[in-house]
Amino acid sequence: MTLSRDKLFTLMLAVTVLLTLVFGGLVLADLQNAHKTVTTALGGPALSNGGAVAATDSTPTAAPGAQGSAVVHSSLQAAPNSAANPGVHGAAPAAVPNAGVHGGVIRVGSVITQTGPGRSIPMANAITAWAKSTNAHGGINGYRIELDLRDDGGNADTGAADYHDFAGGANAVFAMVGECAPPTDEQMGGFINQNHLIMVGECQAAPDMYSSPYMWLAGPNPFENGELGAKLMTALQHWPLNGGKVALVCLNDPSTQGVCNGAAHLYGQGKLWNGAPQEEAITDNNYQQLITQWCSANVTSVHLVLEPGSTQRYLYAAQNQSCNGRPWNPPTFQNLVIDDGVAHYGNAAGMMIGTPWTPLDQTGTPGMQRLTSTLQTYYPDEKVDLYAQTAWSYCLLFEHAVQMMGSNVTKQNLIDTLNAIHNWDNGLGAVENYSPSQHDGDVKNWLMQLKNPGDNWQMVSAGGPVRLQ
Numbered sequence: 515m516t517l518s519r520d521k522l523f524t525l526m527l528a529v530t531v532l533l534t535l536v537f538g539g540l541v542l543a544d545l546q547n548a549h550k551t552v553t554t555a556l557g558g559p560a561l562s563n564g565g566a567v568a569a570t571d572s573t574p575t576a577a578p579g580a581q582g583s584a585v586v587h588s589s590l591q592a593a594p595n596s597a598a599n600p601g602v603h604g605a606a607p608a609a610v611p612n613a614g615v616h617g618g619v620i621r622v623g624s625v626i627t628q629t630g631p632g633r634s635i636p637m638a639n640a641i642t643a644w645a646k647s648t649n650a651h652g653g654i655n656g657y658r659i660e661l662d663l664r665d666d667g668g669n670a671d672t673g674a675a676d677y678h679d680f681a682g683g684a685n686a687v688f689a690m691v692g693e694c695a696p697p698t699d700e701q702m703g704g705f706i707n708q709n710h711l712i713m714v715g716e717c718q719a720a721p722d723m724y725s726s727p728y729m730w731l732a733g734p735n736p737f738e739n740g741e742l743g744a745k746l747m748t749a750l751q752h753w754p755l756n757g758g759k760v761a762l763v764c765l766n767d768p769s770t771q772g773v774c775n776g777a778a779h780l781y782g783q784g785k786l787w788n789g790a791p792q793e794e795a796i797t798d799n800n801y802q803q804l805i806t807q808w809c810s811a812n813v814t815s816v817h818l819v820l821e822p823g824s825t826q827r828y829l830y831a832a833q834n835q836s837c838n839g840r841p842w843n844p845p846t847f848q849n850l851v852i853d854d855g856v857a858h859y860g861n862a863a864g865m866m867i868g869t870p871w872t873p874l875d876q877t878g879t880p881g882m883q884r885l886t887s888t889l890q891t892y893y894p895d896e897k898v899d900l901y902a903q904t905a906w907s908y909c910l911l912f913e914h915a916v917q918m919m920g921s922n923v924t925k926q927n928l929i930d931t932l933n934a935i936h937n938w939d940n941g942l943g944a945v946e947n948y949s950p951s952q953h954d955g956d957v958k959n960w961l962m963q964l965k966n967p968g969d970n971w972q973m974v975s976a977g978g979p980v981r982l983q
Contacts, residue, residue, distance in 0.1 A: 673699075
C-alpha cells in the first residue's frame with residue numbers, strides 16, 4: 515500500500531537502530547523526542563475527555579548525509595516469485611468480545627508517529643479532522659466518535675504499550691482506524707489476532723500484518739504497491755529506456771521489503787541492474803558511488819523504495835554528479851512518499867510516484883472536496899497530500915461500515931459488515947470489494963509527477979490508472 519509512503523514510516527524504523535548507534539547532527543536532535551506520548555481525545559460535550567491536544571514537532575529533518583557518511587555495500591537479493599496477494603490467513607472467531615461502545619459513544623484508537631524521526635502529522639491531522647467534523651454533524655447513526663490518538667515517537671516499546679491499552683480495560687477501543695506506526699506495527703501482527711483488535715487501515719508494516727483476519731485495506735498491500743509502481747513505469751513510461759537497466763534501490767527493512775519484492779517481481783531480473791534490488795540500510799549514504807557504477811552500466815532509470823531521508827541523500831548526491839558529461843537526472847520513480855524535504859530539491863523535478871487515490875490535482879470531485887474542506891476547517895495550514903488521503907480513506911471505510919450496521923454496533927457485526935462491502939465508491943477514486951478471505955482494497959494506481967520543486971511544489975497527473983490483473 516501500499517499506500518504508503520515517508521517523512522512517513524520507515525524513518526521511524528531508524529529509531530530502533532539509532533538507539534544503539536551514535537549518529538551526529540540533526541538525527542540526535544530528533545531522537546530527543548523519541549519517547550514522547552501525545553494523546554488526542556475527541557468526543558462530544560457529553561464526554562469527560564472532550565477537546566483536543568494538538569501534537570506538533572518543528573524539529574527539522576536531518577540534512578543529507580547527517581545520519582552517517584560511511585559507505586555500506588549491502589548484499590543483493592534476487593527478485594522473488596511469491597504471489598502478489600498473501601490473502602487472509604484463517605478467519606475471525608464466530609463471537610468476538612465487544613468493547614469500546616458505551617452510552618452512544620464509539621471509541622476509536624490509532625497510533626501514528628507524530629514526533630521524532632519519520633513524523634506523519636498530516637495523517638494524524640486528517641483523522642482528527644474527520645472525527646471533529648463527524649461529531650459536529652451529529653455523529654454516525656447518532657453515535658459520537660471518541661478518538662484516542664496516540665504518538666509512539668517512533669519507539670516500538672511505546673507503541674506496544676498503546677496497543678495493550680487499546681486491547682482491554684478502561685481504554686479499550688471498538689476499532690483502530692488509520693494506523694501508521696511502522697516500528698510498532700511491525701511486531702504487533704500476532705497481538706491483534708490474539709486480542710481481536712480490528713484494524714481499519716494500515717500504512718506500512720511487515721508482510722504478516724496484511725494476512726490478519728482483523729485487517730482491512732482501502733488500497734493495495736505493499737507487494738501489490740511495488741508491482742503497480744513497476745507496471746506504471748513499464749506501461750506508461752516504457753522503462754527501461756534505450757535498452758538500459760533499471761536501478762531498483764530498496765530500504766532493507768521488513769516493512770518496506772514487500773514493496774521492493776513486488777517491484778522486482780514485475781520487472782524481472784533481466785531489466786534490473788545487477789539482476790536484483792540494491793538493498794540499502796537506513797544509515798547508508800553511498801549514493802555517489804552507486805551513481806558512478808550505474809553510469810558505467812547503462813542504467814537509464816531509477817526506481818526508489820526509500821523513506822524520505824534516504825531519498826534526500828540520493829538527490830543530494832545526484833545533483834553533484836554527471837554521467838558522460840551530462841547531469842545525472844534519469845527518469846526516477848519513488849514508490850513510497852514524496853514530502854516537503856524531497857520536493858525542495860531542484861533535481862526532484864519530474865520525479866514520479868503512484869497513488870491509489872484521486873490524483874491530487876483533481877480537486878473537483880466530491881470526495882476531494884469533502885476532504886479539502888474538512889482539513890481546511892480544522893487545520894487551515896495543512897496541505898492535502900497522500901498521507902491525508904490515506905488516512906481519510908480509512909476514516910470513510912469505518913464510517914461507511916458503521917452506517918451499514920445501524921443500531922447493532924458490535925465488533926462481530928463490524929467484522930461481518932466489512933466483509934460484506936461490495937462495489938462501494940470510497941469517494942477518493944477507489945471502488946472497494948471485500949470478503950472473509952479478501953481484505954485488500956482496490957488494486958490500481960495513477961501516475962503522478964512532481965512539478966515546481968520548492969515551496970509551491972505540486973503533484974500532477976501523468977497517466978493511468980494502471981490496474982493489476
